[in-house]
Amino acid sequence: xxxxxxxxxxxxxVDGAQRFNQISMPADILFxxxxxxxALVCIIPLVFVVIISLSSNDSIRTIGYSFTPNEWSLSAxxxxxxxxxxxxxxxxxxxxxxxxxxxxxxxxxxxxxxVLPRKSFRxxxxxxxxxxxxxLFHGGLVSTYLINTKLLHLGNTYLALILPLCVSSFYIxxxxxxxxxxxxxxxxxxxxxxxxxQLRIFFHIVLPVSLPGLATIGLFxxxxxxxxxxxxxxxxxxxxANMFPLxxxxxxxxxxxxxxxxxxxxxxxxxxxxxxxxxxVRMAIVVFVVLPIAMAYPFFQKYFxxxxxxxxxxx
Amino acid sequence: xxxxxxxxxxxxxxxLFSYLPMFGILVAFKRFKPLPRTNYIVSLLxxxxxxxxxxxxxxxxxxxxxxxxxxxxxxxxxxxxxxxIPVTLAILISQLRSRILAKIYQTSIFLPYFLSWVVVGYFxxxxxxVDKGLINSILKLNxxxxxxxxxxxxYWPYLIVFLNVWKGMGYGMVVYLASITGIDAALYEAxxxxxxxxxxxxxxxxxxxxxxxxxxxxxxxVGRIFSTDFGLFYQVPRNSGPLVDVxxxxxxxxxxxxxxxxxxxxxxxxxxxQSIFGLVTxxxxxxxxxxxDPERGLF
Numbered sequence: 351x352x353x354x355x356x357x358x359x360x361x362x363x364v365d366g367a368q369r370f371n372q373i374s375m376p377a378d379i380l381f382x383x384x385x386x387x388x389a390l391v392c393i394i395p396l397v398f399v400v401i402i403s404l405s406s407n408d409s410i411r412t413i414g415y416s417f418t419p420n421e422w423s424l425s426a427x428x429x430x431x432x433x434x435x436x437x438x439x440x441x442x443x444x445x446x447x448x449x450x451x452x453x454x455x456x457x458x459x460x461x462x463x464x465v466l467p468r469k470s471f472r473x474x475x476x477x478x479x480x481x482x483x484x485x486l487f488h489g490g491l492v493s494t495y496l497i498n499t500k501l502l503h504l505g506n507t508y509l510a511l512i513l514p515l516c517v518s519s520f521y522i523x524x525x526x527x528x529x530x531x532x533x534x535x536x537x538x539x540x541x542x543x544x545x546x547x548q549l550r551i552f553f554h555i556v557l558p559v560s561l562p563g564l565a566t567i568g569l570f571x572x573x574x575x576x577x578x579x580x581x582x583x584x585x586x587x588x589x590x591a592n593m594f595p596l597x598x599x600x601x602x603x604x605x606x607x608x609x610x611x612x613x614x615x616x617x618x619x620x621x622x623x624x625x626x627x628x629x630x631v632r633m634a635i636v637v638f639v640v641l642p643i644a645m646a647y648p649f650f651q652k653y654f655x656x657x658x659x660x661x662x663x664x665x
Numbered sequence: 666x667x668x669x670x671x672x673x674x675x676x677x678x679x680x681l682f683s684y685l686p687m688f689g690i691l692v693a694f695k696r697f698k699p700l701p702r703t704n705y706i707v708s709l710l711x712x713x714x715x716x717x718x719x720x721x722x723x724x725x726x727x728x729x730x731x732x733x734x735x736x737x738x739x740x741x742x743x744x745x746x747x748x749x750i751p752v753t754l755a756i757l758i759s760q761l762r763s764r765i766l767a768k769i770y771q772t773s774i775f776l777p778y779f780l781s782w783v784v785v786g787y788f789x790x791x792x793x794x795v796d797k798g799l800i801n802s803i804l805k806l807n808x809x810x811x812x813x814x815x816x817x818x819x820y821w822p823y824l825i826v827f828l829n830v831w832k833g834m835g836y837g838m839v840v841y842l843a844s845i846t847g848i849d850a851a852l853y854e855a856x857x858x859x860x861x862x863x864x865x866x867x868x869x870x871x872x873x874x875x876x877x878x879x880x881x882x883x884x885x886x887v888g889r890i891f892s893t894d895f896g897l898f899y900q901v902p903r904n905s906g907p908l909v910d911v912x913x914x915x916x917x918x919x920x921x922x923x924x925x926x927x928x929x930x931x932x933x934x935x936x937x938x939q940s941i942f943g944l945v946t947x948x949x950x951x952x953x954x955x956x957x958d959p960e961r962g963l964f
Contacts (some may be wrong), residue, residue, distance in 0.1 A: 371857055371866075373760045381757050382766060388754070389773035392831065395788035396776070398799070402791055414797035462675040471668045480679055482964075486888070487944045489686025490936030491919050492929065496692060497685045500705035517678045548667035577781035580895060584924070600783050601900065629797065636787045640780060647779045648772050651839075658836065659843040 396640060403427070403633035410629045426630035430638070437599075437635070444595040447511050448575040455516035455571040456564055462517075463525035464552050469535070481519045495584060508593065510585035515574055521567045524660045528563030529556065566657035569650050576643065596639050603632055693719055693937035697929050719934035728918055732935070736914040739825065740890045746830050747886060748879060751837025756867055758838065759845045771842070775835035782896025785828065789901055815905045822911050828897060840882070841875060848874045880954055880961045888947030891915060891939045915939045 373381070402415050406423035413420060430437050465471060466478055489497070494514070504510035533556060541551050557564070579597035586593050594602065647654075695712040699705070723729050754774070761767040777785070792799045793814035801811035814820065848871065856866050893914040902912045915935055922932035955962035 371853060371863075372762055373863060377760075378762050381761055382763075385754075385758060385761070385766075385770040385774075388834075389770045392776050392835070393773050395785075395791070398791055399788060410797060414802045415791050415794065415799055416802065417799075458675045458678055461671045465668045465672040468668055473669060473672075477672055477676070480676065484679065484683045484687075486947055487687065488683070488940055489688075489690050490933075490940045491916070492923055492933040492936040493689035493692055494682070494686040495923060496697075496705065496709075496929070497681075497689050500699065500708075501685070502681065513678070514682055517675060517682070522675075548671060552671060573779060577779075577784075579781060579783050579900075597781055597783055600787065633787065633791070636784055640784055643779050644776065647775070651772065651775060655839050655843060658840050 396644065399633045399636050399640075403630050403637050405630055407627045407630065410627075415629075423627070423630070425627045426634035429627055429631055430634055437596075437638075439592060440594055440596045440599045441638070443508075443593060444576060444597070447508065447578075447595055448572050451512045451516055451575040452568050452571040454512065455521070456568055458517050459521040459567060460525055460557065460560070460564060461552065463522050463529055464556055466522070466526050467530050468538075481522050485519045498585065505585055506587055506590045506593065507585075511578070511581050511593075511595070512575075514581055515578060516571070521570060524657050525560075525563055525567055527660050528566070529560055532563070533559055562653065562656070565650075566653040569653050570657060573643070573647075596635065600632075600635055600639065603635070690933075690937055690940060692929065693933040697933075719930040720938070723931050723934045726931075728913065729935070731910060732913050732915050732918045735911065736891055736893055736916075739822075739829075739893065739914065740886075742826055743829050743833075744883070744886045744890070746826065747833060747837060748883065750830055751834050752841050752872075752875065752879065754834060754838045755841035755845055756871055759842060760863075771835070771839065774838060777832040778835045780832070782894060782900050785832065786896070786901040786903070789824075789828070790903070815903055816907045818908050818911045821902060821908055825897060825901075825912070828901065829894070832897075837882075841878065844875055844878045845871060877961060880958075881963055884947065884950045884954060884963045887950040888943060890946050891942045893917075895920060 372378075398415070398417060401417055401419065402410070403426050404422050404424065405416070405419035406421040406425065409416070409419040409421045409423075462477070462481065466474065466481070468474065471477075488494075498510065498514065499505045504513070537555065538551055541555055542548075546554075577597060578595070579601050582594060582598035583601060586598070588602065591602070689709065692709060692712075694714060694716060695709065696715045696718075697709065697712045700708040700711060703711075758767050758770060761770075790798070793801075795801060795811060795813055795815070798814070800814070804811055812820075852870050852874075853866055856870060861869070893916050895916045898912045898914050899917045899920065902908045905912075915938075919932045919936045919939070922928045922935065926932075951963050
């Protein structure tokens with residue numbers, strides 16, 4: 351951007367101007383301190399939860415949650431490992447929903463995003479209106495819930511966790527803008543003239559070229575599915591606990607820890623309730639839920655930023 | 666033709682998950698009774714039409730006023746801070762001399778955006794738990810009485826506003842920062858030659874250049890002024906009874922009336938008002954913005 355706009359000047363002059371325009375040293379230090387504090391406020395709670403999950407039961411009982419526990423312990427994690435049938439199942443559900451939902455969502459959103467700007471398409475205005483209206487008006491929770499459970503019978507099915515989240519007008523508009531800017535109409539027109547079908551153009555030309563755009567929306571979808579607990583709360587009843595994803599295990603945890611304790615007594619008779627590190631186990635599950643996100647997002651944030659910028663510019 | 670085929674699956678999705686609920690909103694004017702041996706739509710249409718009775722009964726309860734007050738007040742504060750803080754942070758971070766440090770700060774501040782409210786609820790609990798929380802431990806260490814955080818409603822409005830800012834500022838900052846880096850550097854160079862101070866550059870270049878994006882995000886957030894994050898108001902305060910006065914928003918009420926009390930009449934009336942008011946506010950906001958500056962409208 352900078353180079354293009356000021357292309358007739360040498361780079362060093364531009365750099366010099368920028369250096370000249372820098373803020374003063376004291377201001378820079380002040381801003382750095384400010385941002386350091388804000389950054390710490392944003393990441394310390396996560397560090398704290400990790401520490402709690404590594405604290406021993408005795409330490410939590412005597413000094414409460416602390417950044418400096420009296421005694422470190424992996425008992426929460428070894429406990430989760432022993433409960434792997436239960437936790438593993440929830441993890442499997444979370445991963446399954448995230449993967450299937452993301453793939454399905456990408457297909458549904460990108461096909462519509464491809465179709466919308468095609469000038470040869472007679473129903474174009476109709477479809478544009480169709481995705482635009484839901485941005486202004488929605489049926490609300492009660493109506494949606496009643497339709498999904500009473501008409502579509504999605505209650506206590508995995509479909510209920512996947513379908514309601516997979517399409518959004520925001521995703522479609524971001525993708526549409528992306529496709530329009532990366533693939534010129536002339537490319538598609540010439541493929542048409544060469545006799546390629548629209549399906550073929552979409553799968554063989556459009557999708558491969560628009561991978562960065564798809565990555566952006568795929569990430570939005572993946573994070574939305576991984577973080578979702580509300581749809582589980584609505585559509586999966588507590589007697590179907592084996593369908594819970596990890597996030598909802600956390601919501602329902604008081605109940606779940608009781609279940610785990612009951613299971614533990616059944617599987618390992620003689621173990622007293624005191625030995626179960628309930629406090630740190632909870633935090634260990636939180637760590638389980640957050641860790642994949644915390645490790646992945648720094649590498650993916652540039653795709654997010656692309657999506658957010660396109661989305662907010664085009665509304 | 667082929668294009669229609671490509672658009673068909675998504676269209677079916679919109680019909681089922683977006684448009685059917687829009688027409689289903691009719692339920693707010695009915696005394697809904699499921700009829701045997703027929704589907705939901707038929708039951709809904711055949712249920713007794715009761716006009717605005719559901720609304721009348723809803724507003725006879727004190728809940729109605731509390732939830733509308735809470736939803737609006739919180740959202741007004743959220744909208745103002747949601748512009749002020751991220752814009753300030755974006756301008757400041759764009760000025761940092763070290764690009765690497767700026768990137769590290771930005772990444773850290775972005776983290777909360779990627780977490781669910783359930784997880785944030787556990788973060789909050791680790792600080793505010795009555796017997797084990799860090800804050801109470803520190804209070805006790807200093808000889809002060811521990812606080813029953815989940816019972817005392819006076820702290821929660823501040824806490825909720827703080828959490829909302831905390832979770833959202835990374836997102837806002839990134840969006841505004843992207844706009845700031847897109848501003849033509851020649852503008853600043855010209856300003857320097859004219860002897861403009863840093864403050865004047867921000868005032869006369871950066872802020873005016875950010876105006877379009879601020880306007881768009883403003884209209885969008887005004888359009889959501891009747892909606893709140895269910896997780897923030899229900900999950901984070903652990904659905905604590907004594908806090909209801911300051912945590913009950915329309916979304917929380919609708920959920921509780923529907924799932925807890927199984928009161929379709931009340932919950933559908935509240936949800937109906939939320940949808941309709943949301944539509945009216947976004948149209949109004951867009952209309953006003955367009956009146957002031959015809960270029961700036963969202964649609």
